[in-house]
Amino acid sequence: MSRSEAGEIRPLARHDGDPVFDEPWQAQALGLAFTLAERGVFTPAQWSQTLGAKHRQILARGAADNAQTYYEAVVSALEALICDSGKLSADLLDDRTRTWRRAYLNTPHGNPVLLSAGEEAR
Amino acid sequence: MSADPQKETGDIHHELHSHLPPEPALRVKAMESLLVEKGMLDPATVDAWVEAYSEKIGPKCGAAIVARAWIDPDFKARLLENGTEAVKEMETAGWAVAHLRVIENTDDVHNLVVCTLCSCYPHAILGPPPNWYKMAAYRSRAVREPRVVLEEFGVTLPDDIDLRIWDSTSELRYLVLPQRPAGTEGWDEERLASIVTRNSMIGTHRDLDPSAGSA
Structure with a gap:
């Protein structure tokens, strides 16, 4: 009798039919990683080391062992490597993230979201 | 009290956030x-x-490679000798960023692929990895208790079969060449490819099912 027939939990096989990407941003994040590695912003070895380390850190903080956590690690690893390369600063990334958030909040649902909608009046 | 101004504000707040x-x-x-x-x-x-x-780019690309290897012994020899070069003969492969090594299942050997560090995978020929491949549970258990992991995927491996675990890296990725099942004699490449599952090319599936083949 296989484990599934015995009704035991099959934690891995249960995810076998999951879609490749749950949300478009996950695909964008991986696409960004591949594109930047191809452009030499970081090496594939740096990518796997950093992704592995970020993933372990997030799991160590108690995050669930699932796709959501994995893609959060992908985003953290990307940010770390981009900042390490000197291309962008962490402050700039934080600031731009806030601007996008405001842009979404300021844009009526259904309209295209433009970055300018999130820019604060100076 | 029925009206809770804070709750109401919360609901409006939720509305605003719904497309954030x-x-x-x-x-x-x-x-x-x-x-x-x-x-x-x-x-x-x-x-x-x-x-x-x-x-x-998805498992179909890998399945086409497996089917060709089953039909063409020369291609199979080239594939096992130098996977990176041999897959260039196919039109389907995507962006390769690493070397590819193809490892063959036999009556006596079963191969299982994992990336214990992160999620290195032959994306260029299998597409993005399944979610379980990226989970810490798989990455640690595939090494610690591979036969239990295989059981979970419905593969009961007799003790006398040599189970080999391959740990992928950013430089070297692995593709399992599953065994061609009996009952597929005379099939063309396309029909053979239709029975090759993604998991069989990772190693979490072993015995392919000819009845799954589209005629």
Whole structure:
């Protein structure tokens, strides 16, 4: 009798039919990683080391062992490597993230979201 | 008290937030928009990758390679000798960023692929990895208790079969060449490819089912 027939939990096989990407941003994040590695912003070895380390850190903080956590690690690893390369600063990334958030909040649902909608009046 | 002004505000707040993407999505947008502005990224390249890996590049590419290896012994020999070079003969492969080594299952040997560090995988020929491949549970258990993991996937491996675990890296990826099942004699490449599962090329599936083949 296989484990599934015995009704035991099959934690891995249960995810076998999951879609490749749950949300478009996950695909964008991986696409960004591949594109930047191809452009030499970081090496594939740096990518796997950093992704592995970020993933372990997030799991160590108690995050669930699932796709959501994995893609959060992908985003953290990307940010770390981009900042390490000197291309962008962490402050700039934080600031731009806030601007996008405001842009979404300021844009009526259904309209295209433009970055300018999130820019604060100076 | 029926009216709770705080709750009402909360509901409105929720309405406003309903189309706000999750935090990591905003962070991806932030990186992408800044890199594009600085001329360090062509957004079309990322879009092309996403389109290719969401729709075109997937396990079917790997299945076509396996089917050709079953039919063409010379191709199979080249594939086992130097996977990276041999897959270039196929039209289907995607963007290769690492070397590929193809490892063959036999009556006495079963191969299982894992990436204990992160999620290295032959994306270029299998598309993005399944979610379980990226989970810490698989990455640790595939090494610690591989036969239990295989059981979970419905593969009961007799003790006398040699189980080999291959740990992928950013430099070297592995593809399992599953065994061609009996009952597929005379089939063409396309029909053979239709029975090759993604998991059989990772090693979490062993005995392919000829009845799954489209005539």
